[in-house]
Amino acid sequence: MASFSRFPIVLHPQLRRALPRNAQRDLRGQLFTRLKSQQAFRPPKNETVPPKAPEPNATSPASSTGPSTTPAQHARTTIRRGPPERILIYSSGAGKTVFLGAMRLTTVFIFGFACVLVAPGFDSATYSEAIVPAIIIGGALPMLFVAYTAAPFVNFVHLALPVYARRSREQAIEYAKNLPPTATLYLNTMRFTTMPRHTEVQLGDLVRERTLFRPVAFRNTKPKPVPWWTGTAPQEFYTAEQSSSGPNSPAFYPEVWEHVYRRIQSNKPPAQNSK
Structure with a gap:
């Protein structure tokens, strides 16, 4: 008390x-x-207590000398950092692609205008019976001419890379400069409706080709069958010797196309190979 x-x-x-x-x-x-x-047991106001360091655990991967990764994980990480499965090696340029697409659409509109508006105006007794078919044929000629001459025009060319060539850009370029005949190329052309069409070919099946009626640089000697509703598979293609400036992308390799183009031009037709 x-x-x-x-x-x-x-x-x-x-x-x-x-x-x-x-x-x-x-x-x-x-x-x-x-x-x-x-006051002796009370810590100062400005003093901070340092955090306690975690104790090493023998079962955790951090306690080991290095990161424990399997060979499959290491390969996937390396490939993920390198080039993709398909790289772009040729681009015709946005200007040429847009020009050809606009020309195709213009000729289609001309044909529709001639069939829908012009031809019915001359369908009377005062005009000859041959003038209506002549107007329709005259409106269709520009459309057919552009569709035939621009069909071989290639917009883009992609190259499929194997696993060992996807580790770095240098290995991808080294593989592209020494392609085997079984290397797969994907040629992007334009349909009659200006929709893109992808054609899968092998490098050994492409040979040099020249025609008088339309520009052609090479043709595919072994076209693959396609469904009947997609039309016939294109066999003749046209590209320039060098690629133009395409998209600013790490998957674009314009320096490779010059070597691939020379390789295509040096391939011999199947008739000469049999000899």
């Missing part, structure tokens, strides 16, 4: 003055000692 009543006496000034001097001195000393002991 005496110890419980000490703190009110010390805090209350009138009760503290009523005590003798010796008792006042003893209470002040006890209070000072208790405050000092409490």
Whole structure:
């Protein structure tokens, strides 16, 4: 009870003055000692306790000397950082592609205008019976001419890379400069409706070709069969010797097409190979 009543006496000034001097001195000393002991265990305000370092675990991969990865994971990571499965090696240029597409659409509109608006106006007794078919044929000639001459025009050429050539850009270029005959190329041309058409060919099946009626650079000697509703597979193709500036992409290799084009031009037709 005496110890419980000490703190009110010390805090209350009138009760503290009523005590003798010796008792006042003893209470002040006890209070000072208790405050000092409490401050000794209290950390400073500006001091931060450093975080405890995690203990190494023998079962975790971080405790080992290096990252534990399997050969399959390492191969997938390396391929993911390298070129994709198909790289772009030739681009005709956006200007040429847009020009040919606009020309195709223009000739289609001319043919429709001649058949729908012009020809019915001359279908009367005052005009000859041959004038209506002549207008329809005259409107169809530009469309057929553009469709035939622009059919071999190639917009893009993609090259399929094997797994070992996808580790880096340097290995992809080295593979593209020394392609085997079984290397797969994907030629992108334009349909009659301006829709893209993809043709899969092998490098050994492409030979040099020249015609008088339309521009052709090479042809495919072994075209693959296609469904009947897609029409006949294109066999003749036209590209320039060098690729133009295409999209700004890490998967674009314009320096490769010059070597591929020379390789195609040096291939011999099947008749000469049999000899």
